[in-house]
Amino acid sequence: xxxxxxxxxxxxxVYHPSYRIRFFGIERLHPFDVRKLxxxxxxxxxxxxxxxxxxxxxxxxxxxxxxxxxDPGYLASLRQPEVLAAVLEVPVPRLLSGLIERxxxxxxRRAVSGTHLAATEALARGxxxxxxxxxxxxxxxxxxxxxxxxxDVAWAVHRLRQGGWGGRALVxxxxxxxxxxxxACFAGDEQVHCYSVHQESAFPLPKVPGDLDDGLPxxxxxxxxxxxxxxxxxxxxxxxxxxxxxxxxxADVLHDDPLTDLRCSVEGLCERDRLVARAGLQRGVPxxxxxxxxxxxxxxxxxxxxxxxxxxxxxxxx
Ligand SMILES: [Zn+2]
Numbered sequence: 202x203x204x205x206x207x208x209x210x211x212x213x214x215v216y217h218p219s220y221r222i223r224f225f226g227i228e229r230l231h232p233f234d235v236r237k238l239x240x241x242x243x244x245x246x247x248x249x250x251x252x253x254x255x256x257x258x259x260x261x262x263x264x265x266x267x268x269x270x271x272d273p274g275y276l277a278s279l280r281q282p283e284v285l286a287a288v289l290e291v292p293v294p295r296l297l298s299g300l301i302e303r304x305x306x307x308x309x310r311r312a313v314s315g316t317h318l319a320a321t322e323a324l325a326r327g328x329x330x331x332x333x334x335x336x337x338x339x340x341x342x343x344x345x346x347x348x349x350x351x352x353d354v355a356w357a358v359h360r361l362r363q364g365g366w367g368g369r370a371l372v373x374x375x376x377x378x379x380x381x382x383x384x385a386c387f388a389g390d391e392q393v394h395c396y397s398v399h400q401e402s403a404f405p406l407p408k409v410p411g412d413l414d415d416g417l418p419x420x421x422x423x424x425x426x427x428x429x430x431x432x433x434x435x436x437x438x439x440x441x442x443x444x445x446x447x448x449x450x451x452a453d454v455l456h457d458d459p460l461t462d463l464r465c466s467v468e469g470l471c472e473r474d475r476l477v478a479r480a481g482l483q484r485g486v487p488x489x490x491x492x493x494x495x496x497x498x499x500x501x502x503x504x505x506x507x508x509x510x511x512x513x514x515x516x517x518x519x
Contacts, residue, residue: 206249210512213322214251215315216242216333217258219308237452238333238492240501241508250512256333257322259314261307262356270355270386272343279306279350288345309351313337316353316447316491317360323487324366324445329478329515331508336449336493338380338397339405347378347404348494354447355386357489358393361445368444371437371486372396373477375430376451376493377461378404383449384411394441398429400463413437419462423469426454430473434480446481446488450474452495452504459497467503474507475514482518 220238234240245251264276278284285301316335323330338354339347358370372387374380374397387393394412401416408414415433417425452458454465454473465473474490481488490511492504 207509207512208249209252209255210250210515211326212328212512212515213319213326213330214245214256214333215258215319215322215330215335216256217308217311217315220312220334234496234498234500237496237501237504241333241492241505244501244505245508248509250509257318259311259316259318261310262314262351263310267310267313267351267356269359270342270352271340275344285350288350289348306350309337313351313353313356316489317357319489319491320357320361320445320447320487321364323489324361324368327485327487328482328519329488329490329511331490331511333492333508336376336451336491338374338376338383338449338493339378340382341385341409345382349382352382352386353491354383354449357447358387367392369393369442370445370447371441371443372447372449373434373437374398374449374493375426375454375473375477376449376495377453377458377463378451378494379408379414379416380411380449381405381409384409387411394437394443396433396437398426398433400461403461412440417463420464422456422464423466423472426463426465427469427472427476430476434476438480438484438486443481443486446477446486448474448477448488448490449493450477450490450504450507451493452500453497455495455497455499455503457497457499458495467499467506470503471507471510475510478511478514479518482515 319330337349339349340352
């Protein structure tokens with residue numbers, strides 16, 4: 202190792218190789234870099250931030266347990282290729298439906314439990330935890346859409362409560378799309394405060410009101426987003442009084458994302474993530490960082506750099 206090689210981070214990292222979802226080659230038709238999470242994982246290892254054995258994974262969650270947060274009929278329907286295809290926005294051939302559970306649903310079920318694992322670790326150490334995945338913020342109790350079949354943050358909060366945790370949570374969603382699923386899952390839940398800042402004209406339409414929403418105009422970039430967050434973060438922490446923060450930190454705010462029209466730079470995304478993490482960690486509030494959406498050309502590079510920055514920030518603030 203050279204003098205500049207970082208030590209492997211003590212920050213809990215959650216990831217599983219199955220997160221690279223394969224649709225039998227059909228995924229190449231989708232405008233997604235399906236290898237994004239794998240690329241980020243590999244870069245963190247190659248650059249010395251993590252060892253291959255640093256990453257932990259959750260266990261896939263079954264429908265019986267998921268019925269605590271999702272409608273059982275909807276969960277059963279996910280085994281139908283046409284239902285899953287509509288949620289994930291890719292064609293799923295009927296002939297291959299027997300592989301859906303193993304190739305598609307099992308990795309998603311594991312990713313859902315990964316966010317709970319990251320939350321448990323963040324609370325245990327009173328600091329940052331990073332899930333290279335999660336942030337399925339469009340999944341509502343009665344059904345998913347927008348590439349989000351199951352809601353990982355709702356599952357994490359449910360499981361924490363089952364384990365006796367009684368804290369308040371703050372969901373900060375800075376993905377370019379509104380976190381309608383999180384808003385719906387936590388509607389009426391006084392213990393969870395949901396904030397979303399997003400491109401107002403983008404999916405989903407219509408939007409589901411959360412505790413606080415900020416819609417950005419088309420073409421907004423670093424300045425608009427970062428100035429807004431600087432103002433909002435103190436208000437959010439004062440209103441929510443959280444014991445845990447979930448940051449749904451999508452990369453689709455980037456200028457080259459094919460699905461949105463926000464114009465953030467790689468540096469702007471890194472600064473966004475640093476602002477949110479610092480707001481929590483400086484107040485002694487653990488932060489769970491979730492990668493959420495955004496699969497454009499520079500998404501993996503941006504989120505790798507962002508995570509590196511967060512690991513340095515965690516080391517400085519501890
Ligand atoms: Zn998104």
